[in-house]
Amino acid sequence: MQMIPVRIFFEKTGRAKYTSHLDTMRTMTRALKRSGLPVWYTQGFNPHLYSTFPLPIALGYESLCESVDIRLTRPVEMDEVVRRFDGALPPGLRARRAAPPEMDASLIAWGDYEVTLRYLEADPAVMAGKLEALLRQPEIQVTKRTKKGDKLLDIRPLVELLGMEVRGNILALELRLASGNTTNINPTLFLKAFYDWCGLEPDGVRIVRIKILTKELAEFL
Amino acid sequence: MNVQDMLEGILDKVQKPARYIGGELNSVTKDPKAVDVRFAFCFPDLYEIGMSHLGMKILYSLKNAREDIWCERVFAPAEDMETLMREKEIPLYGLESLDTLTEFDMIGFTLQYELSFTAVLNMLDLAGLPVRSADRVGLSPIVMAGGPCACNPEPLSAFVDLFVLGEGEEVNLEMIDLYKTAKAQGWSKERYLRAAARIPGIYVPSLYDVAYNADGTVAAISPVGDAPATVSKRIITDLDKVFFPEAFVVPFIDIVHDRAILEVLRGCLRGCRFCQAGFIYRPFREKSHETLNKNALNLVASTGYEEISLTSLSTSDYSEIQPLLGCMLGWTEEEKVNLSLPSLRIDSFSPGLLEQIAKVRKSGLTFAPEAGTQRMRDVINKNITEDEIMRTCRTAFQGGYTSVKLYFMLGLPTETMEDVEGIAALAQRIVDLYYSMPDKPKGKGVQVSISAACFVPKPFTPFEFEQQDSMELFLEKQKHLKSCIRSKKISFRYHDGTTSVLEAVLARGDRRLCDVVEDAWRAGSKLDGWDEHFSRQRWDNAFARHGMDPAFYAARRRSYDEIPPWSHLDYGVSKRYLIAEHRKAMEAATTRNCREGCSACGAAELYGEGKRVLPCR
Numbered sequence: 001m002q003m004i005p006v007r008i009f010f011e012k013t014g015r016a017k018y019t020s021h022l023d024t025m026r027t028m029t030r031a032l033k034r035s036g037l038p039v040w041y042t043q044g045f046n047p048h049l050y051s052t053f054p055l056p057i058a059l060g061y062e063s064l065c066e067s068v069d070i071r072l073t074r075p076v077e078m079d080e081v082v083r084r085f086d087g088a089l090p091p092g093l094r095a096r097r098a099a100p101p102e103m104d105a106s107l108i109a110w111g112d113y114e115v116t117l118r119y120l121e122a123d124p125a126v127m128a129g130k131l132e133a134l135l136r137q138p139e140i141q142v143t144k145r146t147k148k149g150d151k152l153l154d155i156r157p158l159v160e161l162l163g164m165e166v167r168g169n170i171l172a173l174e175l176r177l178a179s180g181n182t183t184n185i186n187p188t189l190f191l192k193a194f195y196d197w198c199g200l201e202p203d204g205v206r207i208v209r210i211k212i213l214t215k216e217l218a219e220f221l
Numbered sequence: 222m223n224v225q226d227m228l229e230g231i232l233d234k235v236q237k238p239a240r241y242i243g244g245e246l247n248s249v250t251k252d253p254k255a256v257d258v259r260f261a262f263c264f265p266d267l268y269e270i271g272m273s274h275l276g277m278k279i280l281y282s283l284k285n286a287r288e289d290i291w292c293e294r295v296f297a298p299a300e301d302m303e304t305l306m307r308e309k310e311i312p313l314y315g316l317e318s319l320d321t322l323t324e325f326d327m328i329g330f331t332l333q334y335e336l337s338f339t340a341v342l343n344m345l346d347l348a349g350l351p352v353r354s355a356d357r358v359g360l361s362p363i364v365m366a367g368g369p370c371a372c373n374p375e376p377l378s379a380f381v382d383l384f385v386l387g388e389g390e391e392v393n394l395e396m397i398d399l400y401k402t403a404k405a406q407g408w409s410k411e412r413y414l415r416a417a418a419r420i421p422g423i424y425v426p427s428l429y430d431v432a433y434n435a436d437g438t439v440a441a442i443s444p445v446g447d448a449p450a451t452v453s454k455r456i457i458t459d460l461d462k463v464f465f466p467e468a469f470v471v472p473f474i475d476i477v478h479d480r481a482i483l484e485v486l487r488g489c490l491r492g493c494r495f496c497q498a499g500f501i502y503r504p505f506r507e508k509s510h511e512t513l514n515k516n517a518l519n520l521v522a523s524t525g526y527e528e529i530s531l532t533s534l535s536t537s538d539y540s541e542i543q544p545l546l547g548c549m550l551g552w553t554e555e556e557k558v559n560l561s562l563p564s565l566r567i568d569s570f571s572p573g574l575l576e577q578i579a580k581v582r583k584s585g586l587t588f589a590p591e592a593g594t595q596r597m598r599d600v601i602n603k604n605i606t607e608d609e610i611m612r613t614c615r616t617a618f619q620g621g622y623t624s625v626k627l628y629f630m631l632g633l634p635t636e637t638m639e640d641v642e643g644i645a646a647l648a649q650r651i652v653d654l655y656y657s658m659p660d661k662p663k664g665k666g667v668q669v670s671i672s673a674a675c676f677v678p679k680p681f682t683p684f685e686f687e688q689q690d691s692m693e694l695f696l697e698k699q700k701h702l703k704s705c706i707r708s709k710k711i712s713f714r715y716h717d718g719t720t721s722v723l724e725a726v727l728a729r730g731d732r733r734l735c736d737v738v739e740d741a742w743r744a745g746s747k748l749d750g751w752d753e754h755f756s757r758q759r760w761d762n763a764f765a766r767h768g769m770d771p772a773f774y775a776a777r778r779r780s781y782d783e784i785p786p787w788s789h790l791d792y793g794v795s796k797r798y799l800i801a802e803h804r805k806a807m808e809a810a811t812t813r814n815c816r817e818g819c820s821a822c823g824a825a826e827l828y829g830e831g832k833r834v835l836p837c838r
Contacts, residue, residue, distance in 0.1 A: 015244035018232055019473040023239060027246070027473055030525030047557055060233045088525070090246035090471070204230060 003040055004072040007054075007101040007221075008085055013062045013208070016092025021056040027090065028068055034088040037081060040071035054105035054220070055179060055212055058186055061113075063209040067220075069101055102221040103214065111179035112162065112211035113187050117171045118204035124171035128164055130198045131173070135161055142193045144185075155193065158185050171202075179212065224311050225319045231305040239473040240268035241302060243316030246471040247523060249285040249292070250317050253324075257289040257401050261315050261325040261362075265332075265340035266750065268296040272470070273478035275532065276331060276368065280389055282466035290397060293317040293325075294470070297340045297748065298347070306347065313347040322348035326400060327363045329393075330381070332370035335727035336720060336749040338377055338738055341366070343747040345380070352739065354382050354427060360403055360410050365396070371424075372454075372501050373680045373787040376727050378426035379735035382410070383417055385424075386790060387454025388487070390464050392422040418448045422455035429789060431732055437773055439731060439784040453791040454501070456827045460487060460508045465516050468523035480528035480561070481520040483513050485545070488824075489534040490815035493591070494602045494806050495633065497679035498534055500799075501792045503824035505538075505815055510545035517549060521558055529553065530561040537562075538816075586617050589628035592636075593643025599809040600635050602802070607647070614651050618661050624668040625651060631698045631715075632676040632690035634806060641698050644671060645705035652710045672714040673702060675721035678775075679728050680785065681792050683802035688778045689725045692718045719757045720749070725775035731786035734774075737763045793824035
């Protein structure tokens with residue numbers, strides 16, 4: 001039997017952001033089953049559909065750059081893979097592109113995020129100033145929950161502010177955060193440090209991952 | 222009002238937010254302006270429980286198959302979500318549109334267990350509606366309810382406008398059609414309810430007056446105006462023609478039964494005397510294996526599920542089980558779909574069937590002997606002998622199984638301590654059997670788990686006349702049983718009897734209990750089926766405040782000529798038959814099953830005049 005690796009890129013937006021990774025995996029498996037694509041199953045005693053996710057987005061965030069790796073048992077046109085998979089997905093999940101994987105998931109180093117903070121009471125321009133001040137600090141100590149207990153971590157070198165804009169009562173940020181299997185911080189970890197720094201939480205937050213990059217800042221393909 | 226924006230701020234603060242946002246595959250969205258009737262199908266428990274329920278899937282798809290109806294799903298929120306909803310003043314909403322329930326024409330609840338009654342009130346309240354039917358003026362929303370507990374809905378009669386008795390596929394649509402007329406012509410709620418009461422299978426509690434005797438029993442139940450004196454439940458006569466969904470909503474999160482479900486038959490031909498389902502779902506009707514195979518293919522294609530379960534009260538009584546397994550295993554193996562078969566009876570468990578199941582998956586085996594001695598099993602008409610139990614276990618052990626789960630009940634009518642001891646003795650003999658077998662699975666020990674529930678007498682069963690054991694007696698029996706278990710190979714699980722007593726009260730309660738239900742809910746009862754939410758104190762207080770004694774409903778033997786609170790409702794099986802069965806139970810005499818011969822219980826009358834067929838085809 002042939003085993004053709006395929007990486008399908010998809011978006012996870014809207015209501016789908018409330019689906020955890022585990023639940024997204026199950027949803028994807030069922031969608032692949034419904035799609036009728038010739039997907040490869042593991043060959044063990046209890047065969048299951050093979051799929052792996054290079055860098056799954058966490059619960060509560062949206063993403064335009066998710067990917068899942070599967071294997072096909074016979075060649076199918078990549079456009080056809082996208083069309084059939086997309087047709088089987090529930091709302092909020094959209095297949096965008098499929099291609100043979102070019103990079104190994106271990107090359108992933110950065111994730112770019114669009115963060116929208118809505119303030120009803122505070123002036124976003126003032127908050128923008130506070131953010132710049134925070135980023136001028138030589139280090140930003142946060143407590144990170146790990147399986148081995150809480151540990152202190154300086155996240156300053158793991159965060160880069162790519163852009164910032166004030167629109168009405170909104171402060172819009174573009175953030176680059178370390179994302180990989182060695183150093184990885186999620187946007188809330190940095191935002192929490194920011195909220196603590198200004199002593200104020202925004203009234204609404206939206207976080208969308210827009211890009212996944214390698215150490216050389218090449219797009220993950 | 223649409224709550225989508227309001228949800229944004231709270232869903233990242235709750236457990237399993239996907240419960241509250243809809244958008245699952247195969248969920249149905251429509252343009253609210255393009256439909257005539259908006260229906261909110263409410264399951265009075267958490268999403269994971271409600272989404273596992275087949276009846277909801279059927280009625281959801283049935284209604285949405287009509288262009289003029291939009292049916293949405295609503296579940297009870299968990300504590301964390303409810304707290305935030307109340308704090309931020311977000312009313313309960315439908316999962317498809319995220320519109321609040323006040324926008325709906327009809328709100329329907331399914332009553333699967335008595336302990337969900339307070340959740341019904343809580344959900345109405347969360348929706349911003351008065352819980353009492355009399356306080357909701359105007360045609361919309363009509364609050365209705367169906368499901369097995371609608372067979373005695375009196376403890377909810379002050380809150381629900383109308384009840385649907387029996388199978389819902391036809392009567393739900395008749396009820397909605399009448400509502401369409403009412404809405405178009407601007408009827409009052411009262412006029413609608415009076416007209417609805419003339420639809421067979423619809424019970425409008427406000428159209429009946431109940432009088433009581435000095436001793437608290439019911440003296441008379443009288444219809445008001447032209448409401449029928451008796452309301453009969455509805456049945457579907459031909460299951461091969463009944464609507465069945467081509468697709469199920471596929472949840473994102475893991476639910477209790479996350480798989481495709483096929484309903485192979487309705488009713489049960491056994492007549493176990495404690496079993497309400499076995500009586501209220503009569504007559505016995507089967508689907509053909511061709512229909513089921515078609516249903517299965519549709520569901521797997523539309524959902525992507527990798528597991529199909531065959532469900533019914535007793536799937537091994539399905540007369541076409543072999544051809545069905547034959548044609549399904551033909552494609553399920555290739556498509557890597559697992560078949561699971563719950564509800565097998567001990568006496569039908571043949572080596573051939575075992576072989577078929579073994580092809581599917583080897584997990585533990587579960588059986589329900591229900592009682593430990595033959596005398597006790599004869600009282601309840603569980604027509605199983607100890608020989609059959611042993612033979613089945615032998616077959617299972619030979620087939621490689623090493624764990625057996627056995628379900629029993631404590632507190633059955635006429636039970637003695639000897640019967641209780643019999644449970645432990647039976648489990649011990651199964652352990653001994655295993656070790657006596659030269660061909661037992663090599664190198665493995667056996668595990669026999671027994672679990673003992675507390676018996677609850679239910680309406681429309683031969684035991685509806687029976688008193689329930691007191692909490693103290695249940696406890697004594699549980700302790701005694703535990704002390705009789707000597708082997709480490711036997712594990713024993715049981716449950717505190719408190720909730721079983723409340724179930725017995727609500728199951729056979731009258732409408733005076735409405736005040737108690739409302740009080741218990743106002744004091745904080747809302748998910749009583751969950752141990753962590755249940756409080757006996759709240760209920761005790763509520764009974765005391767209204768001068769009611771739970772023992773009057775649970776622990777009192779009722780005479781054959783007492784008028785039960787459900788005497789105006791008819792589920793096919795005649796009271797005469799229930800009395801005859803009760804008498805036989807007291808003599809430990811058994812009754813043959815419907816396939817061996819008709820015992821004239823009365824359910825065949827439900828087919829209607831001139832259409833009478835024998836229940837067992």
